C-alpha cells in the first residue's frame with residue numbers, strides 16, 4: 001500500500017476511493033510519492049571498492065533514493081554469500097544483492113528474484129549489452145540482474161621499480177616467470193604478493209590453466225568439466241607450476257586479504273601479483289599511476305580473456321518503496337554517466353558496449369582491445385574462481401582441492417585425481 005500523507009484529524013477515516021478526491025472537509029489527500037529504497041548487500045569494502053560503491057550510493061541518493069548499506073567484508077564475496085543464504089532462509093533478504101554468474105539463474109529458478117524487464121525495455125538493454133553479458137543476466141528470456149561492469153581476471157600486476165632493482169623483465173612465459181621469481185627471491189624481494197584464501201589460490205590456478213592450456217583447454221576443464229581434461233598431463237603441469245608459486249610467496253600469506261597483498265606490491269615489498277583489475281581500483285585509489293608506479297601485463301603465455309562481470313539482482317519485495325528502489329537502482333546502474341564514473345574507480349570496463357573511451361586509462365583501454373580480440377578469436381573464458389563458470393557446489397570442489405594442494409605436500413598426480421573425483425561428486 002502506498003504511504004499516505006497524514007490527513008487532518010477530522011478527515012482521518014478514509015476509504016481508498018476517497019484518497020484522491022476533494023473531500024467534504026475541504027482537504028485534498030493524495031498518495032505520497034514512494035520513497036525508492038534499497039538495502040544493498042555487497043562486498044565492496046576495500047579502499048578502491050568502497051570509493052566505487054560510494055559513487056553508486058551517491059547517484060542513488062541524488063536521484064531521491066534511500067540507501068541502506070549492508071556491506072559484508074571479504075574479497076571475492078564468499079562471506080557475503082553466506083550472509084545472503086541466511087537472510088533468505090530467515091525470510092528477510094536484502095532487496096538488492098551483488099551476485100553473478102550461474103548464481104543468477106539458480107536464484108531466478110527458485111522464484112526469488114524480481115524480473116527487470118520493464119526497466120530493461122525502457123532503457124534498451126537488448127541493444128546496449130554485449131551478448132555474452134546478456135546471456136548471464138537473463139533466465140528463460142527475462143532479465144533478472146543488472147550488470148555493472150566487466151572485470152578482467154587474468155592480469156599480472158608489476159612493480160616496475162622493484163623488477164628493475166632485481167634486474168628482471170616482465171615475464172612472458174612461465175619459465176621466464178620462474179626465472180624472474182628466483183632472481184627476485186635472491187635479491188630479498190617477495191616475488192609474488194599473495195593472500196592465502198581459497199578464491200585467491202583458485203585465481204592463480206585458473207590463470208595457469210589458461211596460460212598453459214589455452215582457451216579451449218580452459219573451457220573443457222573448467223566449464224565443461226571434462227574428466228579427460230581434468231586428469232590430463234596439461235593439468236598435472238598446471239599443478240606443478242602452482243607448486244612452484246607456493247615457493248614464491250612470503251611466510252605471512254595465510255588468510256591475507258587481496259588488498260593487503262596489493263599494499264605489498266605498492267610499497268615495494270613484493271614485485272608481482274596475479275589478480276583481477278579491481279587491483280587497479282585499489283592502486284589508483286592510493287594515488288598510484290598506471291605505467292609509472294605499476295604496470296598491468298598479460299599473465300605469462302596468454303592471449304585469452306578471463307571475464308568476471310559484477311551485477312545486482314533484486315530479491316522480490318511486496319513493499320512499494322522497495323520495488324521503486326529496485327527499478328531506480330537498475331536504471332541508474334546502466335546509465336552512461338554512472339558506467340563511466342563507477343568503472344574508472346573500480347578498475348573495470350563498462351558493461352555497456354556504446355561508451356566513449358576518453359576517461360579510461362591505458363589498462364582499461366588494453367582490456368577493451370583485448371576483449372574484442374578475444375571475442376573475435378573465441379578465447380573469452382568465464383572465471384571459475386569468481387563464480388562465472390560453474391554452479392557454486394562445483395566451484396567449491398575446485399577451491400577445496402586447489403587450496404588443499406597449495407597448503408600441503410600433495411603431489412600433482414594426486415591433485416588431478418582428487419580434482420576429477422570432487423568435481424564429479426559436486427556436479
Ligand code: BGC
Nearest residue numbers: 049074075076077278310386
Ligand atoms: C568481484 C569484484 C571484487 C573482487 C574482490 C570479485 O569477485 O567481482 O567486484 O572487487 O571480487 O573483492
